[in-house]
Every structure is written in C-alpha cells, then in structure tokens.
Amino acid sequence: MSVVLVTGASTGIGNLTATTLAAAGHTVYASMRDPEGRNNHRAQSMRTRASAAGTDLRIVELDVQSQESADTAVATVLDEAGELDVVVHNAGHLYVGYVEAFTAEEIAHLFDVNVLGAQRVNRAALPHMREHRAGTLIYIGSTTTVSVPPFLGPYVASKFAFDALAMETAYEVSQFGIETTIVMPGAFTSGTDHFPNASHAADQRVSAAYAELDKLVARNEQATAALFDPSVDADPVAVAHEIARILALPIGQKPARSVVDFTQSDVEEVIAVTERSRQDFVRRLGFSELLELRPMTRKHG
DSSP: OOEEEESSOSSHHHHHHHHHHHHTTOEEEEEESOTTTTTHHHHHHHHHHHHHHTOOEEEEEOOTTOHHHHHHHHHHHHHHHSOOOEEEEOOOOOBOBOGGGSOHHHHHHHHIIIIIHHHHHHHHHHHHHHHHTOEEEEEEOOTHHHHOOTTBHHHHHHHHHHHHHHHHHHHHHGGGTEEEEEEEEOOOSSSSSTTTTOBOOSOHHHHHHTGGGHHHHHTHHHHHHTTSOTTSOOOTHHHHHHHHHHHHSOTTOOOSEEEEOOSOOOHHHHHHHHHHHHHHHHHHHTOGGGGSOOOOOOOOO
C-alpha cells in the first residue's frame, strides 16, 4: 500500500478519490485550503467517515497557489508517514463564459491554480521521489483537450497546458523510476461542485455584447447531460475507482493515459492516434528511452 497525497480533496473527484484510496488500504493525505477554517466542515466530515470506516485518511492543509504551502504539506506527510509514494494532482477550478470577457489577469489566475499549482506540488514532492527512485504522479486531466467544448475557453486552455506540462515532466521523471498517468475524466453534471462553483467573467460590459449567445450558455449543463447514455450511471466516483485500479497495477505497467468518459465522445480513439504519433516522433528524435520507465533499485531512507 502507498502513501498518497491528493490535492483539491475538499469536494468532488478529489474527495471521492481520497475516500476510495483510503478504503483500498492506502494511507491518504487529503489536502485542501484552510481545513480549520472555511473548509472545516468538509475536513471534519472526511475525518468522521474515515474513523467510522477504519481507514487511514488524514487532512493536510495545502494551497496550490503557494510554494511555501506545498512545501509544508509535503514536509508534513514525510514527517508523519516517512514516505510519499503517490501524488494525485486534482486541484482545479472552472470558468464559464465568453473568452473576450475574461481579463488577462483572470485567465492568469486560473492558470495559476490549474497549471502552476501542479508545478508547485511537483517541486515539493519530486525531490523525495527522485532520491528514492520511485513514485507515481497521477494527473486529473480532461477530455476537453480533445472535445474542446464551447464557453469554457480559459478552462480548456488551462487543461491543455496542464496536460502538456504533465507529459513533458513524465519524460524526465521516468528516468528516476517515477511513473506518470494522466486520467482524463469526461464531463459530469452531478456529483461534483465543478459547474455550481464555476467563476464567470468580471467584465459584464463585454459579456453583454455577446448576449445573443446567452441562451446557449444557459443550456450548457443540459446539453452536456443529454450526451450520456440514459442506461449508464455517470457517477464521478468512477474516476476514483480508475485511479485505485491504476495504483494497484505493477510498477512499469501503469498506462500513460486513461479515459473515464460517459459522453460517448470517442476520446479513446483520438488519444490512441495522438499517442502513436507522439511516441513515434520521440523515437525518431532518438529519445526512445524517455518513453520507458527506467528500472532502478529503490533507495530507502
């Protein structure tokens, strides 16, 4: 069993993942902002459920917008558990609206959370993993990098950047025995706070200029829900179960990507083509070793 740090675990997929992995026997650090303040009720709820279930789930404060916070959170995990085997990069936020109406500063803020947040946590966690020549990075990406849905422009752009940073990091850390999987959930219209807590553009003047499209934005969730096969339970807990399955796989056998999508969007087929192209390109460059996990004898502290 592993010691796992899950970012953005107060709600949604992060919360479900932390609970599911703890139930599978892992020691899980569910991280969130201000667990003794604004998120106290969520932290207490997770502790109560873990106690009742007899699982090892612990709460740790982590604000992905602060390198100091990320460093402190990882240090806490290492001090208490003596190890950190897995990081699940889940923290993220959603913007809904017209691209022009978002200021550059608003989009930069979203990138700070959705992209640079993972970079800060990696900078805190990877020194330990590199030293021990082992570890797993799980990135909660998005099928929006394939489907590119309308009216989510800054969010989709941030997930493209997040995905690219994950892939580029994977080349490098693979040579230190660290595995990477990008899990790509499709859209979910229930079971998470993604849509209810979404932010909107502050520039109402520009938004008003697009008013004739408001009716399309208003039915975004309804339109998304219509993509689901009514016979299938589109529950985001499926993402948590897939992460648990991946972590149970032997070292060296974890997939580079895994799609969990109920919208029938053929994302797997697109990913298969792009992955073949990417890997062929890297091999033709002469860097084929970067596509393989370098087996190393694990170092123990």
